[in-house]
Amino acid sequence: MLPFESFTLANGLHIIIHKDKSTPMVAMNIIYKVGSRDESPDRTGFAHLFEHLMFGGSVHIPKYDEPLQKAGGENNAFTNNDYTNYYLTIPKNNIETAFWLESDRMLSLAFSEKSLDVQRQVVIEEFKQNYLNQPYGDVYLLLKPMAYQKHPYQWNTIGKDISHIEKAGMQEVKSFYQTFYNPDNAILSVAGDVETEEIIRLAEKWFGPIPPGKTIERNYPKEPLQTDLRELTVERKVPQSAIYMAWHMPERANRGFYKTDLISDVLSNGNSSRMYQNLIKKSKMFSDISAFVTGDLDSGLFIVTGKLLNGASKEDAEKLIFHEIEKICDQLIEEDELKKVNNKIEANLMFSRMSILSKAMNLAYFEMLGSASMINDEVAKYQKVSREDIMDKANEIFMETKPSILYYQAVNGNE
Amino acid sequence: MSKQLQINRSNIPPHGTPVHLVFEEPDKEILDNGLEVFLINAGTENVLRIDIVINAGSVFQEKKLTAASVGKLLKEGTRGYDSSEIATLIDYYGAYLDVSVTKDTSTITLYLLSKHLKYLIPVIGHMLMEATFPEEELRIHVDRQRQEYLINSEKVRYKAMLEFNKLVFGEGSAYGQVLELADFDMIERNDLAHFYKRHYQPSNAYLVVSGNINDEIVGLLNQHIGKTWQPGNSFEYQVPNKGMVGIRKKFIEKPDAMQSAIRIGRPIFSKKHPDYNKFLLLNTILGGYFGSRLMSNLREDKGFTYGVHSFVTNYKHAGFFSVSTEVKADSTEMALKEIMFELNRLQTEKVGKDELSRVKNYIYGTFLRTFDGPFALAERFKSAKNMGEGFLFYKKSLNEILKVTPEELLETAGSYFSPEEMITLVVGKVNNS
Numbered sequence: 001m002l003p004f005e006s007f008t009l010a011n012g013l014h015i016i017i018h019k020d021k022s023t024p025m026v027a028m029n030i031i032y033k034v035g036s037r038d039e040s041p042d043r044t045g046f047a048h049l050f051e052h053l054m055f056g057g058s059v060h061i062p063k064y065d066e067p068l069q070k071a072g073g074e075n076n077a078f079t080n081n082d083y084t085n086y087y088l089t090i091p092k093n094n095i096e097t098a099f100w101l102e103s104d105r106m107l108s109l110a111f112s113e114k115s116l117d118v119q120r121q122v123v124i125e126e127f128k129q130n131y132l133n134q135p136y137g138d139v140y141l142l143l144k145p146m147a148y149q150k151h152p153y154q155w156n157t158i159g160k161d162i163s164h165i166e167k168a169g170m171q172e173v174k175s176f177y178q179t180f181y182n183p184d185n186a187i188l189s190v191a192g193d194v195e196t197e198e199i200i201r202l203a204e205k206w207f208g209p210i211p212p213g214k215t216i217e218r219n220y221p222k223e224p225l226q227t228d229l230r231e232l233t234v235e236r237k238v239p240q241s242a243i244y245m246a247w248h249m250p251e252r253a254n255r256g257f258y259k260t261d262l263i264s265d266v267l268s269n270g271n272s273s274r275m276y277q278n279l280i281k282k283s284k285m286f287s288d289i290s291a292f293v294t295g296d297l298d299s300g301l302f303i304v305t306g307k308l309l310n311g312a313s314k315e316d317a318e319k320l321i322f323h324e325i326e327k328i329c330d331q332l333i334e335e336d337e338l339k340k341v342n343n344k345i346e347a348n349l350m351f352s353r354m355s356i357l358s359k360a361m362n363l364a365y366f367e368m369l370g371s372a373s374m375i376n377d378e379v380a381k382y383q384k385v386s387r388e389d390i391m392d393k394a395n396e397i398f399m400e401t402k403p404s405i406l407y408y409q410a411v412n413g414n415e
Numbered sequence: 416m417s418k419q420l421q422i423n424r425s426n427i428p429p430h431g432t433p434v435h436l437v438f439e440e441p442d443k444e445i446l447d448n449g450l451e452v453f454l455i456n457a458g459t460e461n462v463l464r465i466d467i468v469i470n471a472g473s474v475f476q477e478k479k480l481t482a483a484s485v486g487k488l489l490k491e492g493t494r495g496y497d498s499s500e501i502a503t504l505i506d507y508y509g510a511y512l513d514v515s516v517t518k519d520t521s522t523i524t525l526y527l528l529s530k531h532l533k534y535l536i537p538v539i540g541h542m543l544m545e546a547t548f549p550e551e552e553l554r555i556h557v558d559r560q561r562q563e564y565l566i567n568s569e570k571v572r573y574k575a576m577l578e579f580n581k582l583v584f585g586e587g588s589a590y591g592q593v594l595e596l597a598d599f600d601m602i603e604r605n606d607l608a609h610f611y612k613r614h615y616q617p618s619n620a621y622l623v624v625s626g627n628i629n630d631e632i633v634g635l636l637n638q639h640i641g642k643t644w645q646p647g648n649s650f651e652y653q654v655p656n657k658g659m660v661g662i663r664k665k666f667i668e669k670p671d672a673m674q675s676a677i678r679i680g681r682p683i684f685s686k687k688h689p690d691y692n693k694f695l696l697l698n699t700i701l702g703g704y705f706g707s708r709l710m711s712n713l714r715e716d717k718g719f720t721y722g723v724h725s726f727v728t729n730y731k732h733a734g735f736f737s738v739s740t741e742v743k744a745d746s747t748e749m750a751l752k753e754i755m756f757e758l759n760r761l762q763t764e765k766v767g768k769d770e771l772s773r774v775k776n777y778i779y780g781t782f783l784r785t786f787d788g789p790f791a792l793a794e795r796f797k798s799a800k801n802m803g804e805g806f807l808f809y810k811k812s813l814n815e816i817l818k819v820t821p822e823e824l825l826e827t828a829g830s831y832f833s834p835e836e837m838i839t840l841v842v843g844k845v846n847n848s
Contacts (some may be wrong), residue, residue, distance in 0.1 A: 061425075069780075087435075091779070093433055
């Protein structure tokens with residue numbers, strides 16, 4: 001049980017407080033409910049570029065980082081399909097500095113041309129470093145548009161194309177900010193050795209005066225059921241061929257998510273899992289194999305990835321993977337297997353509470369899903385899933401719909 | 416509006432009373448075989464982390480890949496448990512078992528719920544005493560590692576890391592060993608068995624337990640490790656060969672690279688050197704945090720790179736300093752120039768009061784931050800213990816850092832940043848024609 005208190009300011013800002021007296025640091029986490037799914041198809045990568053701009057100075061504070069460092073703090077941020085997450089840790093005596101900094105950039109940014117110009121270049125270098133100048137770096141740039149034809153998950157957080165980032169203009173930046181960076185579209189969590197009254201006082205003082213935004217209309221196009229098999233083979237100068245398969249699966253808040261997550265655990269969580277034992281250890285046709293779920297707010301993907309070994313062909317790889325998938329559709333998993341994956345879930349939950357920062361992040365995340373209190377129901381939701389549920393869900397996903405398959409063919413390149 | 420006018424948004428709010436680093440040294444117990452166990456009782460969750468640290472890092476191996484292969488194969492078979500039995504046991508109890516091998520040490524780490532210790536500790540005992548290194552498992556492991564190596568070799572960052580290590584410590588030294596493709600064909604089961612027998616001994620190891628400590632723990636450890644893990648043939652700990660710098664400039668062309676990986680640096684001292692704390696501060700100012708001079712210059716001002724950092728890397732008997740970045744290919748030359756410019760600036764201009772106090776405060780925050788939670792405490796303790804120190808080391812180190820003056824920094828930069836001492840490595844595109 002993770003205890004917390006929650007409040008909402010008059011302007012709509014949700015606040016979650018968790019007390020942990022064991023550390024001299026305080027963690028603050030802010031989620032803005034905006035991600036790459038909120039971008040228009042000709043300006044992809046914008047939510048992430050914007051995350052960079054949030055460090056380029058706000059209306060009263062020319063540099064975000066300097067005063068934070070002066071107060072012994074450290075921060076970072078990330079953007080994904082659904083939301084943008086900012087976090088910091090700071091010695092507890094300087095907690096007001098965190099409120100001051102975060103409220104000012106929620107109030108208004110400085111919108112400096114120089115910052116936009118530089119951050120465009122920085123993000124382009126990030127694009128190259130992580131997606132283009134890396135072996136297998138472009139896999140999701142290829143796979144997502146195969147799996148999604150309607151829904152905005154078809155592009156990656158970094159964007160479809162470098163040119164979208166190059167073209168981002170100041171007017172668009174301002175209007176994006178006005179739409180999404182408002183207290184009623186944000187969740188603030190604080191964890192550490194703090195007093196509730198003090199946190200509420202500080203929140204009222206610094207965030208209270210910020211006006212709410214206009215209601216955001218969210219109408220994401222629904223991705224139709226995939227009934228056709230989609231395949232793509234690309235040739236790349238990499239040492240090893242690889243296969244990537246993606247099926248559609250339920251959204252994060254759906255009960256079906258838990259069933260699907262357990263399927264991926266049975267297949268590939270840990271060295272005793274089915275795919276590790278059968279595909280890596282026994283068949284020796286893979287050097288790596290993994291099955292995982294994306295956990296997006298809208299319908300996400302169940303992904304299987306494998307790197308091929310010992311001359312295994314695409315057909316061999318598919319056959320071995322499909323064999324494991326069919327087994328889970330045809331036969332109930334063992335009682336012990338279900339117990340094992342549930343034990344892992346329970347342990348992981350405890351391990352995820354080892355620092356104030358991860359507690360603050362998790363609380364804000366669950367508040368976004370619906371309510372912070374859901375964090376305490378997670379284990380029970382997994383434990384409710386039966387062996388029959390897993391078999392039914394597997395049949396629904398793997399038998400009633402078709403996957404997208406990307407085959408990454410290794411070709412020799414000259415160094 | 417009126418409410419907004421009452422608060423001053425332009426100035427940083429006043430700081431409260433500083434909090435201090437306070438922690439007790441861990442309790443120490445000694446098992447029947449003389450093995451030291453350090454107990455760090457902290458945290459709110461009923462979990463444990465057990466670290467078994469053995470002086471069996473790669474510097475002690477006679478053939479490359481030996482130490483790492485021994486570490487990874489410990490869980491692939493022992494007398495009494497085969498590979499899949501170990502995996503099933505660990506997974507069934509929701510535990511994590513990891514073996515990490517660095518230059519100096521091999522560490523077996525187990526994360527588990529406290530209530531499961533009695534089910535899991537016997538297998539850990541077996542791994543320490545009765546690993547069998549099955550031929551078949553070794554082959555699977557080597558095949559997978561070879562592929563990982565080949566993939567990593569495509570990354571300029573990885574290539575630069577290996578090459579730089581070779582430049583700093585020189586080829587042929589224990590610390591300068593660098594993996595090559597042919598090494599994967601040379602490693603044999605006998606190498607592993609020999610290394611294991613020689614180095615995996617209680618007199619060459621210690622144990623750290625962190626988390627929710629209860630009365631049962633020491634008894635269980637003693638039963639499954641203390642009473643059974645007996646010393647083998649005695650051997651003397653020898654200080655490994657640190658090597659020396661040969662070449663100072665190296666450019667490795669990768670014609671299709673979109674970015675170049677740059678490393679600039681030099682060998683330095685280990686943590687116990689009197690200049691260590693001053694150098695740590697200097698390094699932070701240069702490239703050790705997000706607001707550093709290198710980050711401000713190369714990223715925030717010029718947009719050459721997604722990130723640039725400088726590091727102080729310490730081993731037990733050696734260390735090096737390095738600046739590390741990947742930059743836009745056509746800005747390689749400019750980036751090299753700007754890095755040298757920042758190194759020079761620290762040797763010629765005193766660091767301003769404002770910047771110095773900001774960096775000191777940042778370091779103070781970092782010290783507090785790295786002690787957050789029981790597992791973090793274990794990490795910090797091991798790092799100190801490997802040099803023969805305890806938690807007190809950090810308190811002393813922080814106090815010294817907070818006292819360093821601009822004059823001392825200038826002097827330290829002068830002693831360690833001179834251009835002729837620097838090693839420069841570029842992997843990628845070099846427009847030096």
